[in-house]
Amino acid sequence: MARAPQAGAAPADGGATMAEHIIARAAGRSRVIPGEIVTVRVDLAVLNDLSGPLAIKRLAEAGHHAVFEPDRIAFFAGRHMPFRDEALAAQVAALRDFCAAQRIRHCYADGEGMDHALLPEYGLLRPGDLVCDGDSHACTAGAVGALAVPMGSTDMAYILATGETWLKVPTTIRIVYEGTAGRYVTSKDLALATMARLGTDGARYRAIEFHGPALAALSVDERFTIANMAIEMGAKTALMVPDHAVLSYLAARGVDAAGGVAAILPDADAGYERSLAIDVATLRPLVARPHSPADVVPAAEIRSARVTQVNIGSCTNGRMVDLRQAAAALRGRRVARGVRLMVTPATDIVWRQAMAEGVLAVLAEAGATINPPGCGACAGWHMGVLGPEDVCVATHNRNFRGRMGHRDARIYLASPYVAAAAAVAGELVDPAAVFG
Amino acid sequence: MTTLPARVHVFGDDIDTDVITPGRFLGSTDPAVLAKACFAGLTDDFAARVSLGDLVFAGENFGCGSSREHAPIAIKAVGIGCVVARSFARLFFRNAINVGLPVIECAAAVDAARDGDEASVDLARGTIDVAGKRFGFLPLEPGVLAILQAGGLMPLLRARGATPTTMGIG
Numbered sequence: 201m202a203r204a205p206q207a208g209a210a211p212a213d214g215g216a217t218m219a220e221h222i223i224a225r226a227a228g229r230s231r232v233i234p235g236e237i238v239t240v241r242v243d244l245a246v247l248n249d250l251s252g253p254l255a256i257k258r259l260a261e262a263g264h265h266a267v268f269e270p271d272r273i274a275f276f277a278g279r280h281m282p283f284r285d286e287a288l289a290a291q292v293a294a295l296r297d298f299c300a301a302q303r304i305r306h307c308y309a310d311g312e313g314m315d316h317a318l319l320p321e322y323g324l325l326r327p328g329d330l331v332c333d334g335d336s337h338a339c340t341a342g343a344v345g346a347l348a349v350p351m352g353s354t355d356m357a358y359i360l361a362t363g364e365t366w367l368k369v370p371t372t373i374r375i376v377y378e379g380t381a382g383r384y385v386t387s388k389d390l391a392l393a394t395m396a397r398l399g400t401d402g403a404r405y406r407a408i409e410f411h412g413p414a415l416a417a418l419s420v421d422e423r424f425t426i427a428n429m430a431i432e433m434g435a436k437t438a439l440m441v442p443d444h445a446v447l448s449y450l451a452a453r454g455v456d457a458a459g460g461v462a463a464i465l466p467d468a469d470a471g472y473e474r475s476l477a478i479d480v481a482t483l484r485p486l487v488a489r490p491h492s493p494a495d496v497v498p499a500a501e502i503r504s505a506r507v508t509q510v511n512i513g514s515c516t517n518g519r520m521v522d523l524r525q526a527a528a529a530l531r532g533r534r535v536a537r538g539v540r541l542m543v544t545p546a547t548d549i550v551w552r553q554a555m556a557e558g559v560l561a562v563l564a565e566a567g568a569t570i571n572p573p574g575c576g577a578c579a580g581w582h583m584g585v586l587g588p589e590d591v592c593v594a595t596h597n598r599n600f601r602g603r604m605g606h607r608d609a610r611i612y613l614a615s616p617y618v619a620a621a622a623a624v625a626g627e628l629v630d631p632a633a634v635f636g
Numbered sequence: 637m638t639t640l641p642a643r644v645h646v647f648g649d650d651i652d653t654d655v656i657t658p659g660r661f662l663g664s665t666d667p668a669v670l671a672k673a674c675f676a677g678l679t680d681d682f683a684a685r686v687s688l689g690d691l692v693f694a695g696e697n698f699g700c701g702s703s704r705e706h707a708p709i710a711i712k713a714v715g716i717g718c719v720v721a722r723s724f725a726r727l728f729f730r731n732a733i734n735v736g737l738p739v740i741e742c743a744a745a746v747d748a749a750r751d752g753d754e755a756s757v758d759l760a761r762g763t764i765d766v767a768g769k770r771f772g773f774l775p776l777e778p779g780v781l782a783i784l785q786a787g788g789l790m791p792l793l794r795a796r797g798a799t800p801t802t803m804g805i806g
Contacts, residue, residue, distance in 0.1 A: 250662055250704065251703060251704070251705070253665060254665045254705055254706075257665055258790045261790050261791075261794070262790040262793050262794045263794055284663075285663065287663040287664065288663055291663070333703075334703055335702075335703055336701065336702045336703040336727060350703045350727055351703065351727070351730070352703050352704075352705035352708075352727065352730065352731035352734055352735075353705045354705060354731070354734035354735060354788065354789050354790055355730065355731075355734060355789070357790060358789060358790075358793070400650055400697055400700055401650075401696060401697040401700065401723070401725070404697065404723070404725065404726060405726045434697065434700065434725060434726070436726055492650065579654075579659040579702075580654075580658060580659035580660055581659050581660070581662075585660075598652075598654065598701060598702075600652040600654040600655060600677070600701060601654070601655055601677050601678070602654050602655060602658045602676070602677035603654045603658075603659070604659075605660075607655075607658075607676075607677050607678065
């Protein structure tokens with residue numbers, strides 16, 4: 201389908217959504233409307249060990265040898281360390297060389313961990329920023345009010361050269377989380393419940409704005425989980441209003457953002473394509489069954505799914521709150537025979553904090569393998585690749601066929617509580633059945 | 637820009653980028669290597685079944701999942717001339733254009749076609765001939781066609797020194 205731009209359409213009368221505010225500012229316009237295609241200035245360009253090498257190659261192919269502004273570029277090249285093979289080792293070395301030659305300071309290739317968890321931790325995101333990222337889970341940044349759009353390596357090469365790109369202004373879907381969540385119901389379950397409502401393309405090309413008292417009740421780290429999975433619903437980007445919790449989070453990381461929030465708040469009469477309310481009080485601990493993140497059912501309804509591997513980690517659930525949940529569940533318990541439990545903190549900050557708090561010791565005592573920080577086995581690169589007979593429960597965001605290894609392996613997506621329960625029981629169960 | 641009559645390979649809904657290019661193949665950016673990996677999440681022998689210029693016809697949300705440009709690169713490198721789908725995932729659509737792989741949304745043509753049929757696509761006129769019928773689709777914008785004709789975004793830039801506002805896209 202050709203997407204004919206609606207240039208020349210009359211300006212909308214109503215107010216603007218967050219995405220419309222942010223894109224308008226980045227385009228140097230007072231107002232933009234959904235469907236319009238505009239050129240935007242990019243506040244931050246992000247690349248990683250997968251998208252980076254191809255972007256650099258494309259840049260060279262186009263005859264470009266300088267980046268637009270070194271301080272507005274970040275490379276996260278250490279997402280899969282230790283390296284699985286010579287090819288990756290060589291690729292990351294080339295990325296480091298490129299950053300050095302271009303004087304790009306934000307070059308992280310020393311095992312710090314993975315991009316989507318590090319970006320906010322390093323104070324690289326501000327509310328209202330327009331971020332272009334060579335990774336689909338860019339939308340994670342929306343939890344602090346940054347509009348992050350995933351792009352392929354060619355688009356990113358263009359951005360490296362010029363600092364600009366073109367964007368079609370998305371419509372916005374509004375999701376409101378109401379009520380109070382019950383025991384063992386986490387932000388991951390809110391995300392999975394939303395997947396069930398929207399499916400894998402219900403938000404295709406849209407921005408999703410997440411709202412509601414049940415969202416406000418979550419810590420910022422827990423909100424990243426929800427923003428992270430917007431791409432699985434097909435969304436272009438995710439956004440949440442930066443509230444006091446977000447401003448405190450950012451201030452603690454050196455980002456003084458209080459002044460920038462008013463300009464990006466959705467107007468009271470903003471035009472949403474649709475609004476969905478989810479009553480979290482009705483939710484139970486959930487899983488997404490193989491092979492779709494949208495095939496969501498309560499964990500209690502899965503019969504006899506014998507499990508061989510459990511992975512706790514990823515940009516979805518690899519932060520302190522997630523590891524603490526797993527440790528609270530696994531304290532004094534043992535992983536079942538026949539189950540491999542792997543814990544992969546998302547960043548070295550989380551790794552060291554988990555160690556200092558005794559969380560890693562609790563997990564190791566239970567029988568977990570503690571991995572170095574990064575993406576781990578989420579994308580099937582290393583540290584827990586699955587064979588044809590494996591059944592895996594993972595706190596990840598994708599369970600497509602072949603995602604973590606062999607195409608016949610089966611992956612269930614779940615929260616840290618459900619994953620921990622599966623590790624102890626050796627099969628998928630409701631957490632209450634194991635932990636009381 | 638027209639594709640000669642070619643064989644149609646049919647796929648279903650939600651064909652994701654892990655199925656098109658599984659993670660283990662992403663250490664290489666070489667099109668020749670990626671071609672062999674095309675659709676390895678589903679089958680080991682897709683490359684052997686493709687002749688240059690063949691077409692992929694697919695259902696909803698083709699290319700969903702990751703931003704990996706390796707996915708459209710693999711499909712183009714294995715010899716596919718155009719992907720026709722009921723709908724595309726946003727990121728895959730954009731990446732496909734950027735690497736010079738034509739992508740068309742035309743639900744009617746997809747519904748009419750069977751695996752093994754012969755079909756041809758005229759990008760400029762906006763027509764697909766398959767199963768004895770002609771189907772229409774909204775032709776791609778001139779700026780997008782220019783990218784495809786150049787073989788991708790970067791080749792176009794190299795040739796023209798264009799910026800987004802002069803590309804005719806925005």
